Amino acid sequence: MPLHAAPRRLAHSLLALAAGLLLAGIAQAAEPTDAQRAAFKQAYATAQQGGDGWRALAQNLSDYPLYPYLEAAALTHDLRQLDRAPVDAYLKRYAQLIPANDLRRDYLLELARRKDWATFQSLYQPGLGDALTCDALQARLAQTQPSPAQSGPSAQGATLDFQRDLAALWNKPNLPNACDPVIAAAHDQGLLTAPRLWERIDRAADANQPGTVAALAAWLPADDAQAAQRIALALRDPGGAAAKAATWPDTPRSRQAAMLALERLARRQSGAADSSWEQLRGHFKFTPEQQRRVLSALALFHATDFNDDALQRLAALPPQAQTDATREWRVRVALAQQNWPAVLEAIDAMPAAQKQDGEWRWFRARALGALNRDGDARRLLVSLADEPTFFGFLAADKLDVPYAICPLTLPPDPPREQALLANAGLQRAFELYAVGLPRQARREWVQALDGADAATQKLAADLAYRRGWYDRSVYAFNKGEALRYYEQRFPLASQDGLVPQAAEAGIDPSWAYAILRAESAWMSDARSGANARGLMQLLPDTAALVARRNGLNWGGAESLYDPITNIVLGTRYLAQMAARFNGAPWLASAAYNAGPGRVDQWLAARGSLPPDLFVASMPFKETREYVARVMSFAVIYDWRLNGTATPLATRLTAIGDTYQLPDRNTPRRPVTCPAAAAAAAPADAATVAAPPANDAPNSSPR
Template structure:
């Protein structure tokens, strides 16, 4: 969901919430409770399992012997005592429900235990059978198992260990083993510590540094109190220099200019490679703050090994400053896994086109132009075409939908959705989709439509590549209310639908972890402010979930930020997600007019960056459907100009 905000005038301040668990009431497992029916008791069983209360879970499960989803009763009975359960008991559960989503979930849980215990024979037997295979810790444990058997895995580990916040115990154990056994050098370990520092992962940085006998106190000073460490020149020795470099990056989060000044003062104390590393630390933070000086810092960082995040921000800095040569060189230097992302394929094509290498650029654009996303649309336009709604496939028939209505896994998913258990419902729904061809995907999407699960309809239909139904992918519920409201405001209805598709996927009662509600995900303070502005008398917070009220409040607010930001849909979409103050600040850092696509690409918040791209991509398809003619995403993105300059003054190459 969006990074939503409390409203003061048209300025929003971000409400950062660390996690759902902080907002949960204390669990009272022993308190007496009456149950209306078995579904009610199942919810209590689930709650006991998630709060690691095996006694309560056993009590509830015993009373659910005839429940119509026995696999989940058994799972939630076993889950809170998994650490004490025998491998035989866990295996019996998996064998009993083999081939089901919940058996795969249990295998995931079991593999984590096996990895932690170092039971590698059993781990290696079970890991290939883990179907979803989406757990980064298990990937680390799988490499650790190979390393324990004296296989060389250092290169695979380097490619995997790029996102410290996802490490967990398994990835730390992998790093520690590789360091102990000579597969990871000090360069590898310090690279990991620097990444942890970049991600504010203090505890991880301390654990990693401890592998090199560097004290927790010294690491904490570099990450939490960089100014104190940087007051004097660095001591001699590898650890002192590395911690000084990390401290420079941490200081640069708030003041890159000061960090650059300190590095320049003590430059002679470092080797050429250390200096490049230090400039890369400063350049990344300067780039995230959209400072024009970042380009110069990146130049000084030439030759430094970069993290995936740093590679991407080096390109974004170059885009913002119009340095196409640096765009090309940086993308070409990226690891293959990153370079092959559609974003960097597109921007490399643009860099080649800027050099006059038209055929090479066209080849890159052609490779992604049929993909239905932001970069595919932009690539299509680079090849001189516009964006339209493709010809619809033959509509699914009642005969094709009938097996979906009888499918036990889909029916189980529908039951979970009816109980508002979206995690379980989505697990079951997606598990069944794995077995389906594209016609069956469209039929399942239609089943979702019939059950008013528009988010499932959209997500299911989105999976197809040859069989396409845009009425499923881009639905228009509440069309009459939406048309009336947008017409009265002079607001682009395609854009509003594009925003709703991204905000809530048309879940009517959607509520984010920060309290945003309904189709248009409106925060309570925003709702009160807009209600007052538009003269909605006697407004009470509960009204925000009324469809017509939610649409009225959301569209009026969207219109306010659009007006405030000069009519730019790119800026206004960013404002709806992150608050109007932020896009104004991002625009204020511009040194020249930029394409809307470049502005979107260089938004510092990852969530907002993806949000703006998706909203405007959605809106372009909706417009093609509404107007029944091809559209231009580039036109919709427009040009973003520095404050004080009008769009008519902007002259882009």
Template sequence: MSGSPNITLSSAIDMIKRKRFILAAFFLVLPGLLAVAPVVEASVADKDKQRRNYLYALEAVRGGNYERYKKYYRQLKDYPLQGYVHYYYLKKRLDKTPAREVQKYLQANRHSYNGYLLRRDWLKYLARRGRWKAFIQEYGDGEDLKKSRKITCYYLKYKIRHSENKAAVMEQIGKVWLYGKRLPPACDTVFNSWRRAGHMTSDIVWQRIELAMKRRRLSLVRDLSKYLGVKDKVWVKRWIAMHKNPVKELAGIRYAVDSQRARNIVRHGVVRIGYRDPEVAMEKWLQLKKKYNFFGEDDNYVNRWLGILGAQNHLPESLDWLSAVSASADDKRLLIWRVKAAIYLQDWGRVKQFISALPVVMRQEEKWRYWQARALEQTKEKREAHQIFAEIATNRSYYGFLAADRLKSEYNMQHDNIEATPEEVSAVLAMPGIQIAQELYHSGQIVPARRQWNWYLRRMSNRDLQVAALIAQQWGWYDRALYTANKSDHLDDLDIRFPLAYREQIVSNARKANIDTNWMYGIIRQESAFMKDVRSSAGALGLMQLMPRTGREESRRLKLNVRSRSEILKVKNNLLLGASHLRTVLGRHGDNQMLATAAYNAGSHRVKHWQPEKKMAADIWTESIPFNETRNYVKNVMAFTTIYMYRLGKNIMRLQSRMQAVEGKKPKK
């Protein structure tokens, strides 16, 4: 999910005025701590003035009014955001700014995310200008720049010219080359040097083509083919044609299938058909296998892919296809889907067999321990099953709750508050990076504040993360509080990790929509983690991640006039429309909360398609959801809902009661 645009200048200033007395102290009383004395009113007024001046300066620099910008910039002396706003001025004027001034800025703002961004901009500028001495000095060990492939290629360009160990540089270039997406133009010069040195063999070009084909980057594949000989270019064209129209190409193969490259193209076409219909694909494969004498690795490849695709489509024969594959210990996807296919068919003997074939580390994961116990239980080995269930039931988790249900034992919530001394709190609040995030947050710059906070967390110790989570909670910054606690090793503070934010509104809207308040909280916790301003890459909005179309439909149903994205994003509207939508989805699925949860994420049409032929236990159905995202989503929401019952002081409904069995498909008339 991505953040929403910043709020407007005027609304940010209004918010500062509203907070003036609320924020009379930088930090209020923490649970179990001594109160920090409030600052005097004059100090609060000075802080408000600085925040307003920061926003004025930001508006001016973004609008290109540099004289106005400088006026407000000078008034920000000793204010944590002075350097932060100056980034927007410098990044547009790197060609006019003396190197000494840029370096001074970078040194002074090394705790700022914007300082990090300017460092990247500066390195690119230096490389483009050929100022390699300054570039390499600023680059340092490059540890924090590895994600920038452009800067990496500039660095390699420098190393080609100046390194004495040319072989090591060429090896590093080869690693950069093997990437399935298009690389920045800055890498072209490096690759040309690498090619002239004799390292761009046809084999390594084919390796990258294979990576690009896996990502379906056909235009990149075409461009890469220019590095191949005439005969190889023909094979690239055949592969692309097979990818685009496998049915047609497999029906009329016009070349000898006597090389591994030809066989790879044919089996690629079969798997492409498998994405649409695994049964049809397997039928075609058996024909081709007989005609062209496919065996061994090719048969393994096709059985693996069609077996996985078949298991995702809940085909009974997929288990036999997967069982026929010679599985390697590092092929986790195959190993997992063999177990899942056996679980869906309730072939408990093969469930035990395939779990025992998992690597030791995987086998010890809570999920597979649970299913091992379920299989043992079904094969009349109840003592062994109950022993495993008892070990898992101590966990506060989806599988822990399910295991406790099998034993009819109490859930273990393990709540333990994070505590901190006043000295620890003061030390974290004194960190420059935290001060920048604090001021951005209290100035209404929520998205920049979130970026700064997340970036700075990477340099904090585990203990500092715990204290920072406590601080964010006291600010009312619920999403960063739980995010930060999750980054630490203290996962038992349920006040922070499962906040009761917007309690009155959520309870009220859940009651109006006649839905479970705990469930609504569980959905919000999973959907947005209480980021009220969040917009997903798909366009979903707000706390309940409503798509605009869905929001407008619920608005019409409720006879409201909520139409625009900005209106749907507002907390009041988002919770009202989201609760109404949950009620709608719940009704579509016979008041089955588990199915409604899956539908809220993946859509009702998909959930109906996943309906089994006959009645199925809820845990089996959930484990067999084809989409990783939706499967994990349902598990999380079910567990979160249970935890919220505890947080709200309710009698806890057991998961086995909440997760109703899934009815089988009705016979067609």
């Protein structure tokens, strides 16, 4: 839908939105003052300690959009001492607000801990998560348990219905501990038949959950239980399972366990998996599908280990054992060998959709050029150069043509903007962000815009961008034509000091911006599963070492959520990584993602390759895509900062060469919007992939 048009259905949506706001009596509030925000922060910190001390600090905040969060914080702190009355009163005053829903959930968890099932049942509402779903079932079971004096049919207690009560839970590979009593009750009532147990075991095996498999095995008949424990062993210790499998009977479930062990052993030790396969293939009558899975895993992980026979094994795989992964690794191994005929042959063996990926079009052109088929190579490069991607930029460099970047600008829409600013949920979202509570702000944002049309979502994201809340626009403009809103997708936040800090650290600011954008998507409170924190995703231990090495103040792990602190330390750590690899930003990016030790290992094995081939040969998919994403983001940020861009090819210095920072004498590539590029939105996942939908930051070892 063209953004400059005003389709009738969008006009109707806007009128409906405005009418709804009017009927709800919502008027656009005046922008809160700095004094109100300061008072809220003080009152909120006090409320989080419990009690009523916050009230004196919030005397002038009764009309402030975040006032409901204060009492909720105090009540949540005091949950263990609360009776029902203050909770009921709060829920009545603020029904449907997020803090009310949270208070209900937290109080229900406390009631479950107390085993106050009567009060629990009167407050419970469905849809509050698996733990409370199971607590509600416990409540029903407990409320109907017979007394010790009762006996006979009337003493049976509550009867669970599998389809009504358990089917949705049963479909999940993992359940919280609160579900254990309910599952046990279902077993005691005879609901967990062997087929149902095996159904869940298979689901847990697919999700690599050996603990779930082992727990369920105890409820199976003896022979079946032993077979299920073999599956758990295959998941937990594939090497040990493969060694024992020769003593197992050739039954369907033992074959399943042996196959799982071989698949997983191939990932860890491809040579040992080969030996086990040779031993077990004669012992078990594996099904064709099981053979396909094992052969595919063996060939794939010999390839990721770059074993001498990897290319031959991949090419020899029967068609039914081929996957997208085995086909792409056939290309990668051939590239690592610089075997250009084999590269072409491997790309030609891909399905049409797979070979249209920008990476394979680039390497097909590389192979054609190496084989002196320059005309064919050029035709591929011309098409690829119209794409604002890692491989598109490489193609433009090869052809010595401008980069194809076609930005869009959102047209003004004052009526819709005023309607959005009058939305109480968005008011709370913007204010939560302003007072430094971004996680709560995102939740209000999602609820306020639930069901909004695309034009409204875009305008809301632009409003957030204009207020410095950048991650909202990064997440909103994440597909199709919206990828061309480069201003909103690649913010320049001068207030965080990245440009001067990059200069002081001796690194290119466009590269530092690219790392930040790839790591956190501008979420200042991002925290990875490895405990990396903040905009540039630093581990606290790493940050402490960087601070000490550079004579900087270190305020502890929580200080990494401060953008200025994070950027100061992040740029110094980037400089440290760059120095380790002759200043090369592409190798330092790989080290930032996978760790410098792994990059050293890859360099020792394949350090003579040109940069693009070396990136293609990195064993980790995440790191390959990360390097491509960061380096393309660096081009875009360079253009955002300077109007032109340092050629990507000059950033990809040959391994062993010293990278020179761009200066006023560095050649720069112009940017244009050719008609062909304007007609199609960016599509290369290595460059324009949207951030994870769950707001999770990029994982890294830092």
